[in-house]
Structure formats: C-alpha cells, structure tokens
Amino acid sequence: MTDHFLLLTLFALFVSLVFAVLLRDTPREQLRLGGMMFGGFLTAGFVLGWVMFPMPF
Amino acid sequence: MMLHSMATKSTTADRAPASAEPGWLVLLCVTAWLVPGAGHLWQGRRQKGIVFLCAIPVMFVLGLALHGTIFPFQFSEPLSGLAAIAEFGTGLPWLFARVMDAGSGTVTSPTWEYGNTFMIVAGLLNALIVLDAFDIGRGRK
Numbered sequence: 001m002t003d004h005f006l007l008l009t010l011f012a013l014f015v016s017l018v019f020a021v022l023l024r025d026t027p028r029e030q031l032r033l034g035g036m037m038f039g040g041f042l043t044a045g046f047v048l049g050w051v052m053f054p055m056p057f
Numbered sequence: 058m059m060l061h062s063m064a065t066k067s068t069t070a071d072r073a074p075a076s077a078e079p080g081w082l083v084l085l086c087v088t089a090w091l092v093p094g095a096g097h098l099w100q101g102r103r104q105k106g107i108v109f110l111c112a113i114p115v116m117f118v119l120g121l122a123l124h125g126t127i128f129p130f131q132f133s134e135p136l137s138g139l140a141a142i143a144e145f146g147t148g149l150p151w152l153f154a155r156v157m158d159a160g161s162g163t164v165t166s167p168t169w170e171y172g173n174t175f176m177i178v179a180g181l182l183n184a185l186i187v188l189d190a191f192d193i194g195r196g197r198k
Contacts, residue, residue, distance in 0.1 A: 007123070007171045011178070014116045018182045021108045022189055 012041030096190025116179035125172025126162025146180030
C-alpha cells in the first residue's frame, strides 16, 4: 500500500468524516460538509501535486 | 413579583445540568480520551459516538500498518516531543500499542511519514472529540 494518492484519499476520508460528524448535527448537513471537505482535500492535493511537479527538490 | 420571576428564570437558565459536576466531567473526559467516542455514547449521542469509535482507532492502526513511529516523550527534540503528545491523545489504542511494543517505525519505508501523519492526526482529532464531549457535558451544546 504505497500509492500516495490512495493514502491521501484515505486520510482525507477519515479527517472529513470526523470533522463533519463533530461539527454538524443532522446527517444531511454532515454529508454536505463532509463531501465539501473531502473534495477540497482531494482537489488541493491534486493541484499542489501538479504545482510542485516541476520543482527540482 | 415580576422581578422575582425574572431572577428565578435567569438562575434556572444559567444553572449547569445536574450531571455536570466537576468530578463527573473529569470522569467523562478521561473516558472519552481512553475510548474514542465513549463520551458521546455516554451522553446519548449514539451516531457520533459510533463514528468516532470506528474512525479514530482505524486511523491509528492504519498508521501503525504504514510503519509509523510511536514517538517517545523526548523533549530534547521538540518535534518528537510534540508528536508524542499528539499520539498520546489517541487513548487506549496508543496504550495497547505501547504495551505490545508496536510502533517502532521503519524510517526507510516509503510510507513512514504517512504512518506518522495518520497516528498524530488520530490523536489530535480525539482531543477535539474529548473537548466536544466536555462541551456537551457542560450543557453548552
């Protein structure tokens, strides 16, 4: 299990799940916040990965 | 009469729930720290409690499986010390891992830093969960 994107996805899944359940009370709101956080994590990881790609270090 | 009833109302509203005694709150926080989600389950928040009970230990065990390190409380290296405090927040999973001598960490493994991140974040998330359980116990939520 050394796929970086898979590990990033797992991490994003757990963190957004816990935050969504912690910060919202109804399942609908939890799903909405969790989905937004999960999407945000993945997008940020993907974009930052490509931005850092040409860097020599 | 009106003044009397207003005063009665405000004191009733300001009063903490009967269960929110300091000793009970300490016990609640220790239980919530030891078993992630137990503080919520104890106070009837079943859905939240079950999610925390599953997510935090799984995150911690994943961190161990990814060759993460259980950092020693060694404050000569500040980052290691802080990581140790963060991991300590996981509660029983951390204690079990310490007792079973797991989490020696494989620095050469490509997933070592991922493992550390999973374990540190699991502990920090559990600290937030304990604070949330405390807030519920105080009647703030």
